[in-house]
Each structure stands twice: as structure tokens, then as C-alpha cells.
Amino acid sequence: EAQVTQNPRYLIxxxxxxxxxxxxxxxxxxxxxxxxxxxxxGLRQIYYSMNVEVTDKxxxxxxxxxxxxxxxNFPLILESPSPNQTSLYxxxxxxxxxxxxxxxxxxxxxxxxx
Amino acid sequence: xxxxxxxxxxxSIQEGENATMNCSYKTSINNLQWYRQNSxxxxxxxxxxxxxxxxxxxxxxxxxxxxxxxxxxxxxxxSRAADTASYFCATDADNYGQNFVFGPxxxxxxxx
Numbered sequence: 041e042a043q044v045t046q047n048p049r050y051l052i053x054x055x056x057x058x059x060x061x062x063x064x065x066x067x068x069x070x071x072x073x074x075x076x077x078x079x080x081x082g083l084r085q086i087y088y089s090m091n092v093e094v095t096d097k098x099x100x101x102x103x104x105x106x107x108x109x110x111x112x113n114f115p116l117i118l119e120s121p122s123p124n125q126t127s128l129y130x131x132x133x134x135x136x137x138x139x140x141x142x143x144x145x146x147x148x149x150x151x152x153x154x
Numbered sequence: 155x156x157x158x159x160x161x162x163x164x165x166s167i168q169e170g171e172n173a174t175m176n177c178s179y180k181t182s183i184n185n186l187q188w189y190r191q192n193s194x195x196x197x198x199x200x201x202x203x204x205x206x207x208x209x210x211x212x213x214x215x216x217x218x219x220x221x222x223x224x225x226x227x228x229x230x231x232x233s234r235a236a237d238t239a240s241y242f243c244a245t246d247a248d249n250y251g252q253n254f255v256f257g258p259x260x261x262x263x264x265x266x
Contacts, residue, residue, distance in 0.1 A: 044196075073254075075256075080258065081258065082242070082256050082257055082258040082259060083197075083242070083256040085253055085254075085255070088253065098253060099253070099255075128194070130196055130197070132197075138184075138246075139184055139185040139187075139245075139246035139254060140184075140185060140202070140204075141202075142187060142199030142202055143187075143189075143197070143199060143244075143254065144199070145196035145197045145198070146196050147195060147196045148194065148195065148196055150194070
């Protein structure tokens with residue numbers, strides 16, 4: 041089944057403890073992206089990747105890192121999480137950038153930082 | 155910055171009625187997409203309409219695009235309780251589509 045898999049689905053952590061949210065897609069998509077969703081703010085893009093080894097900042101990149109060493113994986117790293125990073129996170133992929141192809145979203149990761 | 159803004163923020167209708175949601179955007183676009191999100195779940199792609207298209211259909215969905223007014227509408231006909239969800243429009247914020255910008259969404263409730 042074609043899908044984007046995120047792990048974990050739920051995570052509670054403490055301020056400052058480094059964490060990684062994994063994202064993997066099995067559709068050979070070139071484009072991958074991370075979003076966070078907060079009430080009243082909609083989805084905001086954190087980082088995106090046009091292809092392997094090509095990443096760039098979205099609208100809200102502060103406090104996050106990403107890497108794209110393989111086509112299928114696009115992990116989101118929070119080096120020192122803070123409470124304002126408590127949010128619902130989504131990974132998405134698309135065959136290519138350019139807006140012509142729809143995005144496939146993962147099921148989300150609900151992160152709470154205390 | 156938000157490119158698309160859905161209207162209304164919330165909509166409540168009876169099963170069998172039609173639901174119309176609108177999306178307005180600020181800058182020129184190449185493509186506009188509509189997505190559905192069931193509570194707390196990932197978004198699901200519904201339909202894409204290109205800037206040179208005016209109307210598109212997919213099952214019970216009809217999307218229109220008016221580039222002169224920078225607006226789009228999503229019509230769901232003969233709604234069902236299963237259509238209860240949030241609906242988002244997304245537009246390409248730049249010419250390369252590297253950043254698809256989502257609006258805050260319309261929360262649709264279909265009452266049985």
C-alpha cells in the first residue's frame with residue numbers, strides 16, 4: 041500500500057531532550073515536507089526537500105533540523121525541544137515539487153513538550 | 155504568511171444538503187488543491203485544479219476557480235455524515251510550487 045509512515049504517533053517529552061520523528065514513504069516520491077498544525081493557524085511548513093541531499097527552510101524552521109540522506113526517509117529532528125513546539129506534526133510527500141501532484145500525508149505525530 | 159483563507163470557518167448542515175466552502179488567496183497561483191482532514195488525522199487529497207481551468211468534478215465534489223477574483227469554491231453535493239471533516243485549500247505560494255500554503259480550513263459538520 042502506498043503510504044507515508046510517521047513514527048511515533050504520540051510523544052510526550054521534556055524540555056531540552058533531543059528527539060527525532062521519523063518519516064518514510066514507499067512511493068519513490070522526490071518531494072517531501074514537514075508541517076506543524078496548531079489550532080487557528082492551519083498547517084505551516086517547517087522544512088521541505090526537493091530530492092536527496094536537497095533541503096530548504098519553510099515558514100517556521102526555527103528549532104528544527106531535517107536530513108534527506110535517502111529518497112524514502114525524511115526525519116525531523118528537535119535538538120532541544122521547547123513547550124512552544126507542542127503541536128501536531130505531519131510529514132507529506134509528492135511525486136515532484138511544482139504543485140501539479142497531490143500530497144500524500146502521514147497520519148501525524150502529536151508531540152507534547154513539558 | 156497565509157496564502158489561502160477558507161470561508162466559512164465552520165459549517166453545519168443536515169445530511170442530504172449541499173455544502174459549499176470558499177477559498178480566497180492573495181497572489182497568482184499555478185494550481186490550487188483541496189484536502190480533507192478527519193479529526194486529528196492526516197490530510198487526504200481531494201482534487202487539484204489548475205489556473206487555466208474553471209471547474210472540475212470528482213464524484214460528489216465540484217470545484218470552481220475564479221482567478222480574476224482569486225477565489226475557489228468546493229461544493230459537496232448530497233452530503234453524508236461521513237463527510238464531517240475539516241476542508242483545506244492549498245495554493246502554491248511561489249512559481250516552483252516548493253511551498254504549498256494551506257489555509258486555516260473550514261470545519262464541516264453533517265448532521266444525520
